[in-house]
Every structure is written in structure tokens, then in C-alpha cells.
Amino acid sequence: MSATALPLSLAANPSPAKWVRFDPDRTVHLSVGKVEIGQGILTALRQIAAEELDVALSAVRILSGDTDLAPDEASTTSSLSIEVGGTAVRLVTAEVRVRVLARLAQRLNCAPDDIAVIDGAFYRGGQPTGQDYWSVAPEVDLARAADGATAPKPVAAYRVVGQSAPRLDLPAKLAGAAFIQDMVRPDLLHARILRQPSRGARLAALDEAAIRRAAGGALRVLRHGNFVALLSENETVAQRAAMAAPGHASWENVRQLTPAQQAAAWLVGQPSDDRVIGDPLPPAAGPVVEATYTRPYIAHASIGPSCALAELRDGHLSVWSHTQGVYPLRNALARVLDRKAETISVHHVQGAGCYGHNGADDAALDAAVIATLVPDHCIRVQWRREDEFGFEPLGSAMSVTMRAVVDAAGRPADWTAEIWSGSHVQRPAMGGNLLAHEALPTPAPDPRPTDPTEAAGGGGTRNAIPHYAIPGKRILHHLVPGAPVRTSALRGLGAVANVFALESFMDELAARAGADPVAYRLGLLGNSPRAARVIARVAEMAGWNARGKGGDGRGLGIGFAQYKNRSAYAAVAAEVEVDQEVRLRRVWCAADAGLVVNPDGLRNQLEGGILQAASFTLKEQVTFNATGVGSIDWESYPILRFSEVPEEMTCELVDAPEERALGVGECTLGPTAAAIGNAVAHALGMRIRDMPFTRDRIAAVLLQG
Amino acid sequence: MSTDLTVNGRAARVTAEPTTPLLDVLRNELDLKGARYGCGLEQCGACMVLVDGEPVFSCAREVGTVAGHAVTTVEALDGHPLRQAFLDEQAGQCGYCLTGILMSAKALLDRAPRPGRDEIVAALDKHLCRCGTQYRIIRAVERAAARLADGAGR
Ligand code: FES
Ligand code: FES
Numbered sequence A: 001m002s003a004t005a006l007p008l009s010l011a012a013n014p015s016p017a018k019w020v021r022f023d024p025d026r027t028v029h030l031s032v033g034k035v036e037i038g039q040g041i042l043t044a045l046r047q048i049a050a051e052e053l054d055v056a057l058s059a060v061r062i063l064s065g066d067t068d069l070a071p072d073e074a075s076t077t078s079s080l081s082i083e084v085g086g087t088a089v090r091l092v093t094a095e096v097r098v099r100v101l102a103r104l105a106q107r108l109n110c111a112p113d114d115i116a117v118i119d120g121a122f123y124r125g126g127q128p129t130g131q132d133y134w135s136v137a138p139e140v141d142l143a144r145a146a147d148g149a150t151a152p153k154p155v156a157a158y159r160v161v162g163q164s165a166p167r168l169d170l171p172a173k174l175a176g177a178a179f180i181q182d183m184v185r186p187d188l189l190h191a192r193i194l195r196q197p198s199r200g201a202r203l204a205a206l207d208e209a210a211i212r213r214a215a216g217g218a219l220r221v222l223r224h225g226n227f228v229a230l231l232s233e234n235e236t237v238a239q240r241a242a243m244a245a246p247g248h249a250s251w252e253n254v255r256q257l258t259p260a261q262q263a264a265a266w267l268v269g270q271p272s273d274d275r276v277i278g279d280p281l282p283p284a285a286g287p288v289v290e291a292t293y294t295r296p297y298i299a300h301a302s303i304g305p306s307c308a309l310a311e312l313r314d315g316h317l318s319v320w321s322h323t324q325g326v327y328p329l330r331n332a333l334a335r336v337l338d339r340k341a342e343t344i345s346v347h348h349v350q351g352a353g354c355y356g357h358n359g360a361d362d363a364a365l366d367a368a369v370i371a372t373l374v375p376d377h378c379i380r381v382q383w384r385r386e387d388e389f390g391f392e393p394l395g396s397a398m399s400v401t402m403r404a405v406v407d408a409a410g411r412p413a414d415w416t417a418e419i420w421s422g423s424h425v426q427r428p429a430m431g432g433n434l435l436a437h438e439a440l441p442t443p444a445p446d447p448r449p450t451d452p453t454e455a456a457g458g459g460g461t462r463n464a465i466p467h468y469a470i471p472g473k474r475i476l477h478h479l480v481p482g483a484p485v486r487t488s489a490l491r492g493l494g495a496v497a498n499v500f501a502l503e504s505f506m507d508e509l510a511a512r513a514g515a516d517p518v519a520y521r522l523g524l525l526g527n528s529p530r531a532a533r534v535i536a537r538v539a540e541m542a543g544w545n546a547r548g549k550g551g552d553g554r555g556l557g558i559g560f561a562q563y564k565n566r567s568a569y570a571a572v573a574a575e576v577e578v579d580q581e582v583r584l585r586r587v588w589c590a591a592d593a594g595l596v597v598n599p600d601g602l603r604n605q606l607e608g609g610i611l612q613a614a615s616f617t618l619k620e621q622v623t624f625n626a627t628g629v630g631s632i633d634w635e636s637y638p639i640l641r642f643s644e645v646p647e648e649m650t651c652e653l654v655d656a657p658e659e660r661a662l663g664v665g666e667c668t669l670g671p672t673a674a675a676i677g678n679a680v681a682h683a684l685g686m687r688i689r690d691m692p693f694t695r696d697r698i699a700a701v702l703l704q705g
Numbered sequence B: 001m002s003t004d005l006t007v008n009g010r011a012a013r014v015t016a017e018p019t020t021p022l023l024d025v026l027r028n029e030l031d032l033k034g035a036r037y038g039c040g041l042e043q044c045g046a047c048m049v050l051v052d053g054e055p056v057f058s059c060a061r062e063v064g065t066v067a068g069h070a071v072t073t074v075e076a077l078d079g080h081p082l083r084q085a086f087l088d089e090q091a092g093q094c095g096y097c098l099t100g101i102l103m104s105a106k107a108l109l110d111r112a113p114r115p116g117r118d119e120i121v122a123a124l125d126k127h128l129c130r131c132g133t134q135y136r137i138i139r140a141v142e143r144a145a146a147r148l149a150d151g152a153g154r
Helices: A008-012 A041-053 A081-108 A133-139 A170-175 A208-215 A235-248 A326-337 A360-373 A385-391 A435-439 A495-512 A517-522 A529-541 A599-619 A669-684 A695-704 B022-029 B081-089 B098-111 B117-124 B134-153
Strands: A020-023 A027-032 A060-064 A115-118 A121-124 A127-132 A188-194 A202-206 A220-224 A227-232 A249-252 A273-278 A288-295 A307-313 A316-321 A344-348 A378-382 A398-406 A412-421 A472-479 A554-562 A569-578 A582-592 A648-653 B003-007 B010-014 B048-051 B054-057 B070-072
Touching (some): A008 A081, A020 A133, A041 A060, A041 A081, A081 A121, A127 A133, A170 B081, A170 B098, A208 A220, A220 A360, A288 A495, A307 A360, A326 A344, A326 A360, A398 A495, A495 A599, A495 A669, A517 A529, A517 A554, A529 A569, A529 A582, A529 A648, A569 A599, A599 A648, A599 B134, B117 B134
Parallel strands (some): A027 A060, A188 A378, A582 A648, B003 B070
Antiparallel strands (some): A202 A249, A273 A472, A307 A316, A398 A412, B003 B010
């Protein structure tokens, strides 16, 4: 491998000493920039290091996401942790092994190949040498940059990678304190924020006396521009103050919303930044088939509302956050607070699952702002449930029109996906604002919504180009910068709506051609054996051949995608029962993620993606009221419950160990949405093209029929 | 003013005002972090504890109302087959919802040692899990029930 082909993480941090250290207690200390967000990445990275070094898994300790102590690997997003972060750890630990063994070989006057490593100890000719990593490494220069030229172990020699390993963080999470919310530090002050209702809103009046009365204890009210913090040593007091505060504040210049704006259809025709991606227009001539699909705004809806701690001591600002990227957050904080980045440390501490860009970074700025105004205290900001629903960035609504020109055999000869959507990434590093910045005395300029490039997998365009062999394919992308609410990355980005649309449309085309949906797909995948394999496999698992004619309230449907058209392949089949509502009975999934590090961990992520997508598809929809998000609790924003989980769910990993390892956190979402959509169409003989499939939607479709 | 109660089998005297949510008392006064804040609205189950063996949303229960009663939190489940079963099934992604769920599962197994899938689902239906781990969680409770039944049979 040439130096230019180093994975991003390693190119930015080429010194192995930044990643690996041998500690006196015979452990290996691994430092990484990717962070745990419930996906099990830290366990997988430890497996990779244990494999390359030939040490016990339990001997590898890991530290992640820390601007003082860990390498800068940017953000933990886009299912890239295993592809990029995992490759970096593999190359670094392989390099460390080679350097240490070279040193020992020199000492023993033998060839490095003569030395075997067992549990971190070195053997020669089957005899112990009395040496190990811990005795030899101190003589080795681990700071010298790695060039990635060292070949890691061949896959055939793996004994740790490829075996299921239990999640190392799970025992603590089952036992008690395990999350950022559980952190306690000296001089702790509990904080809640009275949020500015919208960008540009001005606080006209605040009845502090009334808030204090409601708080029922010692309370400090901190006003800084339109940013208001409620502080108390007693968390209950701060929480009561926060519950009462909105009722005792009056704001001017508040943005007004209408319920019509909550629908994806509202985006269509709004002023937009337009692009054509793929084959140029015009499309080929011939009969045109067209259909439009939508999904609404969706919340990340983490089960644990965002939390952050910050303290300013001796001019240094320390921040603890469940951010997806400690370095990008540090840069953003430095900009907003007008401080040098070197005077800020950001430490990652685990929070509840985030599924993308939620309130985590905003809470960190809240805490940091307060800490700079109230030094020598540890400020603990805990968002309320209502804050998280009301103010986190949302996954954008999308309207997707699929238009195909079909040939004489009923196959698509030309395909256009026309997409209307808000931005899918407005992290601070991508032109977005941290929330409190808009309320400070010098507020942030208006954000400039952009979208990830196609090279980065696209945002609203993600997975809109069909994987199938079609002579002409293109996207007409309308990015609507004036979306009524702040939008940003939600698991899968545009892929959820695009795959739902694309794969629903494939079934519609198949039906028009009088073809079986699976056979129709396979007929267009002659050049993609890995795609064909997962589809064929899931069809077998689901007993596709016994699939009835449908229309009797029971349905079986399929959905497929290769995530980002370059990552993991996933095919999902869903069986549903529909009367007044949709009941998901059974789900099957076949996925090809290349080399698998931790099979059970991967299956866990596939399952989680499927159930979350089922929740999106069947239930979820953010609603607006006059001044903002109206769905601010679990009653107004219902998600999938235990009683709605399918009785049977089987996920299978198709074996492809010689292929590059691919992340799977997001690959099942689109296919699941599509499989449910197609199953419902099969059950009803009529199609619902708008997520979510609520009772009302089903009733409306049945009425039409 | 103080409130006397029993927490995980031990007498506890807490000084928080009687109207303080039990959740805040457990977390901040007794340093038992297993019950978690999720909504404060009795809608998610992250804060679930047992009061006299019955699952209770601690976020909405004033500590004064449990004076003289026995509160059980997940910290008391050390060595309980449920915890091992969750590990065996790797029933967790982010893990935030799990401690509350364990409490409802314990209450169920205490009253119905061999619950069917439907009973498990019904007992856990007040709990939300955003990561989509429900399928594994149900399996873990089934596994713990089987282990308890085996133990009892011996
Ligand atoms: S925190 Fe008590 S039910 Fe959600
Ligand atoms: S495991 Fe994350 S909410 Fe349940």
C-alpha cells in the first residue's frame, strides 16, 4: 500500500505512538478518535488490535474521543468507523508489531520471522525468549510516522477477528452508572436552559420572581443576550424552574410555522439550489412511468436527552460531551467563544444512542457558555425531554419522484429521481450553527445549508441512483435552504426515503411488466453478484416462492440497497398483516458487509436498524404548531413499542471475508422501509407512497380502492 | 424534614423535600444512578424502579409517598439471572433503556416464573427502546426465566 492510500484517520495521525502504548500492567493502551454511540465500535477495534498484536482481547484497553489524549479522527458518522477507523487501527498495530519484532530480532541476532508471538510474549523455536512487548517496546521508536507499507495479517490467520465478542461496555450499562448523565464532579451546578423559540427571537420580558417561586429553592437565573440558563445546586430546583420558565417569558420576533409546512409536499416548488447528477438530460424516448413518494420530518429521539458538563479553571475550558466528534466540537466551541482551541479540551463520554446529529453538541455549547460566565464550577446541563424533541436538528422531510422510461420488455431504460429536501448535514463544520450561538449577544450569522458531496456519499441524494443495470440514470436534486426547521444528519440521511421510493417503484415496474419482484430485480443485477446473492438469499429465507397472490390482508415484500452504492449490501424481506393498521409479523435480512470483525455485534446493528426503520415507516412524524415543533413528548411522537416488534426476525451475514470490511449501522434502514411498503402493497393490492403508514393513511387508501 | 424508606434492603433516611421526585433522590442523594432520566413524564420507563415489588416510574413519584416502603433499584440485581441473560443474549445497543427494563422484567419473573412471550411483551410495553433492541431483550427475559425455572426444579 502506498503512503497516499493511507486511510484518512492514519494519514492525519501517522505516528503509531499516538495510537498504541504498552502499559506496565501488561496491557496495551489503544487510543482512538472514533467513539462509541451504541454500535459496539470500541469492542471491534479492540478485536482488531488484539489480532494484529497477538495479545489477549482482555489485555487491550481503549481510550476514545479525547482532544488531549486521542488522535483526531473527525466525526463518528456514515458507518465509516470500521472502514476507516478499523483500517487505521489494523495498519498501526501491524506496524507496531513489526517494529518491536525487528528490534528483538536484532538483539537475538535472528530473523523477525523466527519469532512467534503468543499472548504478547515472544517465542523462538518454540522456546520462550523471556521477552514480550512490554520489555522490548521501550527500546523502539513508535513516534516515527507509519507509511502503511506493513502488511497486516492475512485473513486466513485470523483468530480474534471474525469471532463474536461480547460488548465490553454492556456490563456497566446493565448495572448502574455508565453514561455522561451519571457523571459527578466537584462544585457541581445543575443547569437547564430556557430556549430561544427560534433564530432571531428576542426575549422581551422574563418574570424571574415567578420562576423562582416555581423552583422552590435557591436558583440563579443567568441572562446573556437571549440565552437564559437556570442554575441550582439542586437538580430538582433547576428542573422545576425549567418547567415553569417558558410560561413566564415573552418573546418577540418569533418565527411562525403552519402545520402545512410539516408535510414533505410543502418543500416542492420552494426556492432551491438545483443540481443534475449522473447522465445528462434529456432522458431516452419511450413510455414514461412515474410515482412520487414522501417521508416527513423525523426526530432522532434519543431515549436519553442530551447532557454535557463544562468547567473553566485557570483559564482552561474542559468539556465532557457525547458528541460524535470531539475535535470538530472543539473547533466549533473555539469559534463561538472566541478562544484558542488549545485552551479547550473536549472529552467524549458515552450517552444514549444518537442516530446522527442530535442535541449533543448544542448541549456542550450550552454548558461551555455558562462555564465561561460562572468559572470554577462544573456546569452540568441536562436537556429536558421537551428540549430534545423541540430543539434537536431533525431528519429532513423528502419528496422523491421516480420517473422511468421503460423498454418493450418492461425494463427501465432510463431512470430519473427528482428529489426535494432540506439539508442532511448541518454540523457546525458544514455551515450549521450550534443552537445557543444564535441566542448570544453576538449571534451566529444565518446558517448556509449545504449537503454532503456525492464523493462523501451524498445527503438528500444518497442512494437515489439505482444499483440496477439501467442505461441512463440521473438525479435532479432540489436542496431547499429555507426548510422551516433546522435539519441535519439522521441515520441513513437521504437513503431512507430514496431506497423506500426506489424499491417501491421497482415493485411497481415489476407489476406493470407482469414480473415477480425478485426475478425482476435479479434480471437487472447480472453485473452485481454480491447484490444478487443477498436478494436471492433473503428470498429463500422468507419462503418467497410460496408467496401468494396478495390482496387478502397478508403481504410479503422485499427491499434492497447497497448503502451509499459503495458500502454494505442488504436485502430485507417483511411479512405484514393489514387491517386497520399494519402489523409487522416476520422480518428476514441477508447482508454482505465484507470482512466481519464481530458477527454478533454486526447482527445486533442490523436488527436495530430494521426495528428503527420499522418505527420510522409505521409510526413517526414530527408535527409543527404555530411556533415550532409540536410533537415534544412520546405521546405526540410515538415510536415502535415492544408489542409491535415482529415475532420473528432473522439476520444472516453472507460470507465474504476477502472483501473490505464495511459498516452496517445504516444499511438496513432503506431496505426495511421498502420491504414494509412492498409488503403492505401486496397485502392490500394498493400502494401507500407516503411514510408513515398510519391508520388514517390506510383508511384513505382503502377508501379510494 | 426527612423521609425514611428502605432502599435495596437497607434503611435509608433522605433529607430531600417530600415532593422531590424519587428519581432525583435515588440519583443525587443516594448516588444510585441505575434509574435514568428519560422523559420525566411516565412515558418511557428509563426511570423504572420497584416499590414493594411493583414497577413504578420514579420520575413522577414523590419521595414522600414512598415513606416506609421498600424501593428496589437495578443496583440490587447483582448476580440475578436477568443480568447474565442480558449479557448472554447481548441484549443492548446504547444500553440506556436497559436498567428500567430489567426492573419490570424482575417484577414479572417474581410473580410469573414461566411467562410466555405475550406476558413478557405486556410487562415491557411501557418501556421504550430507541435502538431497536426489543427482540433481543425479549429473548433475554425468556432465557432468564428458563434459568430460574431450572434452578427451582433442582
Ligand atoms: S423518565 Fe420516567 S418514564 Fe421516562
Ligand atoms: S439499547 Fe438504546 S435505547 Fe434501548
